[in-house]
Amino acid sequence: MNAEPRNANDAGFEFPRRLIVAISSSAIDPLDGTGTPQALKEHAAATAQAMLPLLLLDNQLVITHGNGPQVGKLLLASAVARGRITPQSLDILVAQTQGGIAYLLAQAFENALRAVGSPRHVVGLVTQVEVDPQDPAFAAPSKPVGPYFTKSEAQALAEQFGVTVKEDGRAWRYVVPSPQPRHICDISLVEALMCTRTVVVAGGGGGIPVVRDGIGCRRGVEAVIDKDLTTAAMADVLGIRDMMILTRVPRIALRYGRPDQQDLGRVSLSEIRRYRAEGHFPPGTMGPKVDAAIRFVEGGGRCAIITSLDHAVPALRGETGTHIVPDESLDVPADRAPVAGVTGAGA
Amino acid sequence: MRLAADIPRRLIVAVGGNAIDADRGDDSPEAQKAIAARTAQAMLPLLLLDNQLVITHGNGPQVGKLLLANAIARERIRPLSLDMLVAQTQGATAYILAQAFENALRAVGNPRHVVGLVTQVEVDPADPAFAHPTKPVGPFFTEAEAKALADELGVTVQEDAGRGWRYVVPSPRPKHICDISLAQTLMAMRTVVIVGGGGGVPVVRDAQGCRHGVEAVIDKDLTTAAIANVLGIRDMMILTAVPRVAIHFGKPGHQELRTVSLSQIRRYQAEGHFPVGSMGPKVDAAVRFLEGGGRRAIITSLETAMPALLGETGTHIVSDADFAASQANGCGSGTSATTSAAGRP
Numbered sequence: 001m002n003a004e005p006r007n008a009n010d011a012g013f014e015f016p017r018r019l020i021v022a023i024s025s026s027a028i029d030p031l032d033g034t035g036t037p038q039a040l041k042e043h044a045a046a047t048a049q050a051m052l053p054l055l056l057l058d059n060q061l062v063i064t065h066g067n068g069p070q071v072g073k074l075l076l077a078s079a080v081a082r083g084r085i086t087p088q089s090l091d092i093l094v095a096q097t098q099g100g101i102a103y104l105l106a107q108a109f110e111n112a113l114r115a116v117g118s119p120r121h122v123v124g125l126v127t128q129v130e131v132d133p134q135d136p137a138f139a140a141p142s143k144p145v146g147p148y149f150t151k152s153e154a155q156a157l158a159e160q161f162g163v164t165v166k167e168d169g170r171a172w173r174y175v176v177p178s179p180q181p182r183h184i185c186d187i188s189l190v191e192a193l194m195c196t197r198t199v200v201v202a203g204g205g206g207g208i209p210v211v212r213d214g215i216g217c218r219r220g221v222e223a224v225i226d227k228d229l230t231t232a233a234m235a236d237v238l239g240i241r242d243m244m245i246l247t248r249v250p251r252i253a254l255r256y257g258r259p260d261q262q263d264l265g266r267v268s269l270s271e272i273r274r275y276r277a278e279g280h281f282p283p284g285t286m287g288p289k290v291d292a293a294i295r296f297v298e299g300g301g302r303c304a305i306i307t308s309l310d311h312a313v314p315a316l317r318g319e320t321g322t323h324i325v326p327d328e329s330l331d332v333p334a335d336r337a338p339v340a341g342v343t344g345a346g347a
Numbered sequence: 348m349r350l351a352a353d354i355p356r357r358l359i360v361a362v363g364g365n366a367i368d369a370d371r372g373d374d375s376p377e378a379q380k381a382i383a384a385r386t387a388q389a390m391l392p393l394l395l396l397d398n399q400l401v402i403t404h405g406n407g408p409q410v411g412k413l414l415l416a417n418a419i420a421r422e423r424i425r426p427l428s429l430d431m432l433v434a435q436t437q438g439a440t441a442y443i444l445a446q447a448f449e450n451a452l453r454a455v456g457n458p459r460h461v462v463g464l465v466t467q468v469e470v471d472p473a474d475p476a477f478a479h480p481t482k483p484v485g486p487f488f489t490e491a492e493a494k495a496l497a498d499e500l501g502v503t504v505q506e507d508a509g510r511g512w513r514y515v516v517p518s519p520r521p522k523h524i525c526d527i528s529l530a531q532t533l534m535a536m537r538t539v540v541i542v543g544g545g546g547g548v549p550v551v552r553d554a555q556g557c558r559h560g561v562e563a564v565i566d567k568d569l570t571t572a573a574i575a576n577v578l579g580i581r582d583m584m585i586l587t588a589v590p591r592v593a594i595h596f597g598k599p600g601h602q603e604l605r606t607v608s609l610s611q612i613r614r615y616q617a618e619g620h621f622p623v624g625s626m627g628p629k630v631d632a633a634v635r636f637l638e639g640g641g642r643r644a645i646i647t648s649l650e651t652a653m654p655a656l657l658g659e660t661g662t663h664i665v666s667d668a669d670f671a672a673s674q675a676n677g678c679g680s681g682t683s684a685t686t687s688a689a690g691r692p
Contacts, residue, residue, distance in 0.1 A: 035427035041560070051503055080420040085412050089376035092439050099438020100431050102465045103548050106560050112557035123529045124465035126441045141692050189462045189538060208442055216453035218446055219380075 015316055016242035016302075018060040018194075022231040022292075023047065023246045025066030025205075027309055028101055044108035052112045053313040055120065060194045062238065064231045065105065067097040067205030068145070071224070075146035075174065079157055087161060090145075091174060091208050091220025098126050098204035105201050110248040122199040128185040128218060129207025129225055129233075135179035143178035143224055144168045177223045181207065181233045185218070191238055228292035232299065241302040244321075245289050250311040252290065252322045254280050264322040268330045269297045293324045300327070354656070355643075356584035357399040357534075361571040361632075362586050364545075366407030367443045374408070374681045383447035391451045392653040392669065394459065399534045399582065404444065406436040406545030407484070410564070414514065416484035418496055426500060429484075429516060430548050430560025437465050437544035444541055446684040461539040467525040467558060468547025468565055468573075474519035482518035482564055487511030488606040517563040521547065525558070531578055538692065568632035576639035583636050584645045584652060584661075585629050592630065592646050592662040594620040604662040608670035609637050633664045642669070 022168030027047040029040055054061065071093055078087040088096075102124020109122040141164045149157065154165040154172030156275055163256060166175045184190075184203065193200045206225030210218040235243045253262040264272075272290060281287040286306075293304035308323030351547040366386040367379050393400065410432055417426040427435075441463020449460040480503045488496065493512030505515045524543065533540045546565030550558040568585055575583045591603040594615055607615075612630060621627040626646075633644035647661030655661030665673070 009355065036425055037431055037560075040431075077416040077420040077424055080423055081416040084419060085416055086374045086376075088439075090375055092379075092442065095439040095442035096435040097438065099441070099465055100427070100435040103431065103434030103467065103560075106465065107550070111557040121526050121529060123526055126438055126445065126463035126465070130443065154644070168680065186460050186462055189460060189533060189536075192532060192536060193529060197530075198526075198529060203391070210446070217450040219450075220376075220442075220446070 007301055007308070010151070015057050015059060018238070018240040019054070019057075019242045019244065019316075020056065020062045020064065020065045020230055020231055020235045020238070020240045021051075021244045021246065021312070023051075023066070023166070023309065024064045024248075025068040025070065025101075026248070028104060029064065029069040030039050032265075037117070040104065041108070044104045045111065047105075047309060048108035048112035050309045050312065052116070055109055055113055055122075055199060056116070056118060058197065060197065060240075061199045062190060062234065062240065063105065063199060063201045064203040064227055064234065065096065065101055065201065065205070066227045067101060070097040070101060071205060072146040079147075079149075079153075082160070083222065089220060090222045090224065091210065093207045094205045094224070095126060098124070098208070101204055102126075102201045109199060114155065120197065120199060122201065123193060124201040124204075125190060125193075127202045127204065127207045128210045129181045129203065130183040130185060130212050130218070130229055131170045131179035131209050131223060131225060132182050133211040133221075137177040137179040138221075139177075141175045141177045144173040144175050145224055148173055176265065177221075178226060179209070179223055181225050183212075184230070184234050184237055185210070187234065187237050190216070190234070203227070203230045203234050226288045226292070228289050229295065232292040232296040232301075232304075233300060235296055236299040241300065242305075243296050243301055243303075244305045244307065244312060244315065245292065246309045246312060247286075247289060247306060248308060250308045250315070250320050252281070252286050252306050256280070256286075266323045266325065266330065268325060268327045269294065272324050290324075297324055297326055302326070354396050354398060355580075357401075357578070357580040357583060358393070358396075358582050358584065358656075359401040359403065359571055359578070359580045360362065360390075360393065360577045360584045360586065361403045361568055362390075362405070362444075363588075364407040365588075366404055366586075366649070367440055367447075368408040374412075379443060380447065383443045384450070386444070386649060387447035387451035388535055388582070389460060389649045389652060390448065391455070392446055393656070394452055394461075394539060395455070395457060397537065399537065399580075401534055401574065401578065402444070402448075402538045402539060403539045403543040403567055403574065404440055404541065404545070405567045406433065406440055409436040409440060410545060411485040418486075418488075418492075421499070423606065424656045428560060429562045429564065430485075433545045433548045433564070434465060436547065437463070439542050441465075441541045448539060459537065459539060461541065462533055463541040463544075464526075464530060464533075464620070466530075466544065466547045467550045468521045468543065468570055469523040469525060469552050469558070469563060470519035470561065470563065471522050472551040472561075474517070476517040476519040476563070477561075478517075480515045480517045483507050483513040483515050484564055485514045487513055497607040504535075517561075518566060519549070519563055521565050521570045523552075524570070524574050524577055524639075525550070527574065527577050530574070534578070543567065543570045543574050566628045566632070568629050569635060572636035572639065572641070575636055575641060579640070581640065581642035582645070583633070583641055583643070584647065584656065585632065586649045586652060587626070587629060587646060588648060590648045590651045590655070590660050592626055596620070596622075596626070606663045606665060606670065606673060608665060608667045609634065610667050611670075612664050630664075637666055640664070
């Protein structure tokens with residue numbers, strides 16, 4: 001299982017031949033709706049700079065991304081402008097964010113590459129993801145999306161559009177179903193481009209949610225799919241055995257934010273399952289990422305790394321990040337393990 | 348009966364922005380998808396040809412709605428720049444078209460893939476268009492609204508033929524289609540590739556090769572011609588509202604064009620037969636395309652796409668040499684089977 005050949009590059013460390021990286025929507029839009037176009041592009045450029053060492057590895061690389069703030073802005077604009085413009089459905093809005101973000105990222109990544117003389121291509125694909133119409137999530141919309149409204153605003157919108165709204169701490173938000181990704185549409189095209197060493201940006205925002213009928217026809221549904229679960233599903237079908245989920249912290253932790261907080265380094269599948277069962281990973285933050293990592297390793301993944309954007313390359317070298325690996329990999333001596341040098345803080 | 352030889356091995360088709368959006372009336376998501384399904388049905392015979400097929404599309408109504416939403420919601424959401432809005436419309440339109448096309452294919456048992464790529468198109472920062480924004484985009488505003496927006500957002504507004512005030516933006520020429528080799532890779536796999544939506548996301552490139560978005564829109568038909576030329580596609584079809592291009596349009600002497608030589612269409616162009624706001628850019632693109640190595644540009648309507656490809660209708664613009672050959676052969680090939688009204692002096 002660890003025998004797959006690895007390539008060494010000038011940086012002097014071994015890296016996976018095929019890699020999928022999920023970047024969070026905050027890597028594109030940290031400013032919660034207040035960013036000027038120029039600020040968004042500068043932020044994308046900073047993200048590209050942090051990713052550059054990964055982009056320069058001559059491996060097969062697929063990038064997925066979140067779209068929370070972007071789809072939130074479109075939903076808010078839809079609501080504010082509804083007297084003059086017919087609001088669009090959520091599947092169409094997700095497709096809009098895929099276009100907008102893929103453009104920003106592809107441009108920023110290619111610019112970073114060109115600035116150091118690399119001709120590598122980066123391409124954005126519009127990706128539909130099938131979900132099961134019987135998914136229990138459809139019966140119980142639970143995922144908050146979009147902007148915060150006052151109670152009266154929210155109730156007016158709920159009545160007018162038939163959306164579900166719910167109080168979320170300080171204000172009201174839309175809530176939508178968040179079904180599991182079941183099938184990534186036209187994934188062979190991602191594979192074809194990936195094999196030409198093109199960096200492929202796909203599955204944005206978890207993918208455009210669609211269901212398929214008996215004859216294979218698809219239609220969009222009002223839902224959002226978790227982007228990390230979609231990333232794991234893409235990795236699985238593309239045979240990518242290394243996945244990296246980029247988030248705000250360099251490592252995930254047990255007892256997060258408490259005096260006895262413990263960061264996790266190298267963790268086995270069984271261990272992380274145990275921690276999850278103990279409730280260490282809240283559903284709103286680290287939970288979905290850990291879930292996606294578990295799904296990924298269960299599906300044959302070799303190593304799921306959860307770390308921050310700034311630590312992406314050191315994490316790939318094994319110097320930081322939380323590495324979730326199959327149980328048997330932990331038996332391999334550290335110097336022969338796929339990702340070396342991290343002591344298992346959770347052991 | 349036509350021979351399979353009449354079917355070009357490689358074909359590029361430009362569909363209008365109205366392929367997913369009615370100009371007026373219901374523009375709900377359901378209505379857009381129903382229009383896209385009809386478009387897909389009309390395109391199905393083309394999709395079922397097992398050739399290499401590239402699709403481009405307009406985005407006028409879509410980018411207009413985003414601009415309007417930007418303007419209305421500007422106190423709560425920072426407006427995005429035009430390059431980002433074009434990218435958003437590329438995502439949404441590619442989704443709606445790809446889904447409709449694949450659904451039409453699956454309904455007849457065909458497994459062909461359709462994929463949408465986000466496409467940047469480079470323009471020349473020294474393009475004279477940047478000094479003179481002329482292309483109206485987006486919704487109509489009242490004069491007061493328009494002037495407030497111009498002040499606040501720094502956009503240029505102009506009165507548009509008595510219909511109201513609109514944004515006007517530069518419309519530079521497409522210079523380079525970015526990453527077009529990827530479209531080629533997919534096209535060669537027989538995947539239907541949707542690219543260059545809305546004429547492409549307009550960018551300029553600096554000396555280092557870094558790209559930056561600009562406030563402009565690129566004519567989608569000119570972009571289509573540029574894509575065709577760089578991919579070596581020698582047959583281009585531009586779909587519009589009418590089955591054929593006409594001279595003296597809607598006036599006495601109204602005459603529909605069948606097969607026309609490049610020189611002849613240039614002459615009509617010079618005589619002012621094709622208005623800037625409607626047929627002009629399409630004829631312009633056809634001329635560019637032939638000059639850049641194209642063999643045949645067909646301008647026709649969505650509904651007549653397949654008959655036009657078979658030479659039964661549509662305006663076919665071909666090189667002078669091909670035109671002469673078609674006249675000499677009488678009814679030899681598909682295109683020459685139609686007698687040319689335009690060829691007569």
